[in-house]
Amino acid sequence: MNETTQNLLVFGGVLFVIGMVGFMTRRSLILMFLSLEMMLSGVSVNLIAFSRHHQNYQGQILAVMVLTIAACEAAIALALVVSLYRRKATLDVAAWDDLSETLIPKVIEAPQTLEEPAMEFPKLTPAGLDPLSRPISANFDAQSMENGESVKASTLEAGTHA
Amino acid sequence: MNLLNNYFLNSAFFAQADADSAVPAAVSQVVEQAAPGQTWSNSMLVPIVLGAVGYLLIQHGVVKTKAYFAGGVVAMLLAVGFALGFTPGTFESYVLMSFCAVATGGGIGFLTAREPVYAALGFATAVLSFCGVLFMQSALFIAAATMIVYAGATIIIFLFVLMFAQQVELRTYDVQLNNPLVAAAIGAILLATITMCVTDNQAILPVRADSTRAMSLANLPDNLSSEAGKEASKKLDAIDPNLRYVPKLTAGLGRSMYTDYLVAVELAGTVLLVATIGAIALAQRTTETQS
Numbered sequence: 001m002n003e004t005t006q007n008l009l010v011f012g013g014v015l016f017v018i019g020m021v022g023f024m025t026r027r028s029l030i031l032m033f034l035s036l037e038m039m040l041s042g043v044s045v046n047l048i049a050f051s052r053h054h055q056n057y058q059g060q061i062l063a064v065m066v067l068t069i070a071a072c073e074a075a076i077a078l079a080l081v082v083s084l085y086r087r088k089a090t091l092d093v094a095a096w097d098d099l100s101e102t103l104i105p106k107v108i109e110a111p112q113t114l115e116e117p118a119m120e121f122p123k124l125t126p127a128g129l130d131p132l133s134r135p136i137s138a139n140f141d142a143q144s145m146e147n148g149e150s151v152k153a154s155t156l157e158a159g160t161h162a
Numbered sequence: 163m164n165l166l167n168n169y170f171l172n173s174a175f176f177a178q179a180d181a182d183s184a185v186p187a188a189v190s191q192v193v194e195q196a197a198p199g200q201t202w203s204n205s206m207l208v209p210i211v212l213g214a215v216g217y218l219l220i221q222h223g224v225v226k227t228k229a230y231f232a233g234g235v236v237a238m239l240l241a242v243g244f245a246l247g248f249t250p251g252t253f254e255s256y257v258l259m260s261f262c263a264v265a266t267g268g269g270i271g272f273l274t275a276r277e278p279v280y281a282a283l284g285f286a287t288a289v290l291s292f293c294g295v296l297f298m299q300s301a302l303f304i305a306a307a308t309m310i311v312y313a314g315a316t317i318i319i320f321l322f323v324l325m326f327a328q329q330v331e332l333r334t335y336d337v338q339l340n341n342p343l344v345a346a347a348i349g350a351i352l353l354a355t356i357t358m359c360v361t362d363n364q365a366i367l368p369v370r371a372d373s374t375r376a377m378s379l380a381n382l383p384d385n386l387s388s389e390a391g392k393e394a395s396k397k398l399d400a401i402d403p404n405l406r407y408v409p410k411l412t413a414g415l416g417r418s419m420y421t422d423y424l425v426a427v428e429l430a431g432t433v434l435l436v437a438t439i440g441a442i443a444l445a446q447r448t449t450e451t452q453s
Binding site for chain 2: 022048090
């Protein structure tokens, strides 16, 4: 057993395990499907390592076959995902749980989101009058304060015309 | 017609080549045992367990706190360091190992990233470094084809992900994982089992020439210095000088594909055709039938 072959076989195993863990933990249909592709690439590493080890083409040809079938699988899986998404407008696998046995009670989960750090606003130097120390009366009219009596007269005129 | 004729001519030629290449038994059992591999020791469990723990910490830390994330990264690096400790080697093997490490890192990013776009990016990283590994194993055609197929497929999946996940905030099913603890435990057990099998030196036969097919005659450049090797190489040169560099030539791969494995290639093409038709039929909108 060659050392390089051994390392590559372990590497193929690592890729396969990563794909498998992803397939078991992920809940989005597309990401589960990507995990499947990862498992297939682990298998390809395995085949090519043995092709190199035995010094013939059989492993490489098998890897070409794996590639071909992976392409077919990608086409069909994406078409299926599209048609599933059209029905329920979600990529969640749990949405299709009612296809499985109904013995297991359904767990309603609380929505969970990524926690974002609290926003910090810059502190500005205070300007103008403090409304707490000089409270503004409830019937304060800023327009009449600015323009004085003339505005009041014009509005009165308009009122009488109407 | 011309093509058919050519094919029959070729098959006759290769049948003749098969007959010519009846290598004596002494040559057909060329055994190459340059560097015997590692044998299993329980300390090999350390990087596996560390990797599983690192995965759990990272996937927790991505959602919750940075400290867990940093701890997970440290655990991953330790695991890689331990794994490298088991494989002392040459510069070439270190390049290979670094490709493997980058691919594993991309895979971990793919597993733990909660935003689908980042997960797809991690997948692309893993696949590209995986192609680097294939290049270093002199499987050039497969590396190029993988890059085209997977990169193309990955780009399409990118588009799908972006199309489906247009929301600004993340969906619950992207953030929550299904039982990561159980999955990591099963993965660690499987990886330990694989490693245990692979490190058993008796489990996998040593390199052995295969004289049943002309295209797959083993002919290591390393072995050609011996008397038997010289004899075999003379015979092979008489048949086809290219045969000597067996697993390295893309042309040889093509010839083997279209002679030895012609039926398999045709079947694969048929499967591709069926898959294309099926994908188009499945993805069609069925508004006519509803109305």
